[in-house]
Amino acid sequence: MKTSIKIITIFGIPIELDISFLILILFIYSLVFLQFIPIQLAILITLVFITVIIHELSHSYMAQRYGVNIEKIVLLPIGGVAQMGEIPHNPRQELIISAVGPLTNVIIAIVSYIIYLGIKSYIYPLISTFILDFTIVNIFLAIFNMIPAFPMDGGRILRAILAEKMDYIRATEISASIGKILAIFMAAAGIFVNVFLIVIGLFIYIGAEQEYRATVISSTLSGIKVSDIMTKEVKTLHPNITVDEALEKMFQYKHMGYPIANEGKLLGIITFHDLSNVEKGNRNILIKDIMSTDLITCKEDDEVISALESITKNDLGRLPVISQGKLVGIISKTDIVNILNLLRKKNK
Numbered sequence: 030m031k032t033s034i035k036i037i038t039i040f041g042i043p044i045e046l047d048i049s050f051l052i053l054i055l056f057i058y059s060l061v062f063l064q065f066i067p068i069q070l071a072i073l074i075t076l077v078f079i080t081v082i083i084h085e086l087s088h089s090y091m092a093q094r095y096g097v098n099i100e101k102i103v104l105l106p107i108g109g110v111a112q113m114g115e116i117p118h119n120p121r122q123e124l125i126i127s128a129v130g131p132l133t134n135v136i137i138a139i140v141s142y143i144i145y146l147g148i149k150s151y152i153y154p155l156i157s158t159f160i161l162d163f164t165i166v167n168i169f170l171a172i173f174n175m176i177p178a179f180p181m182d183g184g185r186i187l188r189a190i191l192a193e194k195m196d197y198i199r200a201t202e203i204s205a206s207i208g209k210i211l212a213i214f215m216a217a218a219g220i221f222v223n224v225f226l227i228v229i230g231l232f233i234y235i236g237a238e239q240e241y242r243a244t245v246i247s248s249t250l251s252g253i254k255v256s257d258i259m260t261k262e263v264k265t266l267h268p269n270i271t272v273d274e275a276l277e278k279m280f281q282y283k284h285m286g287y288p289i290a291n292e293g294k295l296l297g298i299i300t301f302h303d304l305s306n307v308e309k310g311n312r313n314i315l316i317k318d319i320m321s322t323d324l325i326t327c328k329e330d331d332e333v334i335s336a337l338e339s340i341t342k343n344d345l346g347r348l349p350v351i352s353q354g355k356l357v358g359i360i361s362k363t364d365i366v367n368i369l370n371l372l373r374k375k376n377k
Contacts, residue, residue: 033103040090043101050104069159085109087133091126118197124189127182131171138167178208180236201244208237249372256329258368259350259358265290268317272307275316289320293355297322326351337365
């Protein structure tokens with residue numbers, strides 16, 4: 030189910046607001062209406078979120094120049110998230126893509142501070158103070174993002190610098206380890222200083238671990254095509270069999286989902302969940318009437334890591350493999366995990 034609303038497209042990149050973010054904004058301005066917080070604070074928070082979008086846009090624009098696909102940017106209560114393809118393993122490119130975000134915050138801070146200096150003697154003090162606060166927030170965002178730990182930009186910059194001297198996975202491992210150590214110290218300090226530091230420390234620790242695992246998986250699977258590991262002998266169901274007949278096939282072959290094909294052409298997908306939702310009295314209906322035709326597929330020459338991303342993103346168990354409009358195989362998450370474990374053992 031879609032949980033975000035598109036508001037604008039910039040550089041060909043859709044900008045979306047998550048429903049939770051809209052609820053947060055509504056809550057903030059409700060507090061203004063109830064006079065619990067001043068309107069200046071609500072506007073400042075809104076501008077900060079706009080700054081976050083600009084920050085993510087700067088990353089995305091630079092990534093696009095290096096051929097990285099940007100699906101969209103989603104604004105969440107915790108900040109902005111750019112949904113993009115894999116960052117290039119070229120250290121120089123990663124360094125530039127990562128550094129441009131904090132640099133954008135620095136530029137915004139400089140411009141706003143110049144405006145502050147220009148108007149502080151002539152404009153109502155409340156406005157000049159507001160602009161100074163906005164400047165300080167952007168300086169903080171730049172510094173915070175330069176923390177040398179994933180998922181902050183500083184962690185990627187550190188990895189890019191290390192990757193100039195060593196293997197990319199090793200550079201990721203060192204950067205992730207530094208991030209974890211920093212996260213532990215931050216969480217420990219939070220016990221005595223501010224509980225919010227514990228939350229940030231946990232966020233950094235999890236981000237560092239996820240980045241390391243993702244890099245290991247991506248590097249291990251690099252160069253492996255879907256055709257190398259897919260199952261070529263695919264059991265399919267004909268669209269004109271009944272629900273009862275399809276259930277018999279599932280119990281016979283112990284698969285929980287089947288492609289539906291006719292003369293090699295993929296028409297849809299049917300799962301045990303789809304079949305079990307049909308009432309007993311209606312199980313003589315044909316499966317073509319209830320199959321899912323909203324298909325997510327892959328091609329033989331796709332990278333396995335790309336197939337894994339599709340499987341994970343769409344919460345699927347398997348992907349049909351298509352060639353020239355025909356079903357030629359199927360690749361499952363189990364297939365990918367098995368080859369990943371095999372390669373890890375081989376490389377030890």
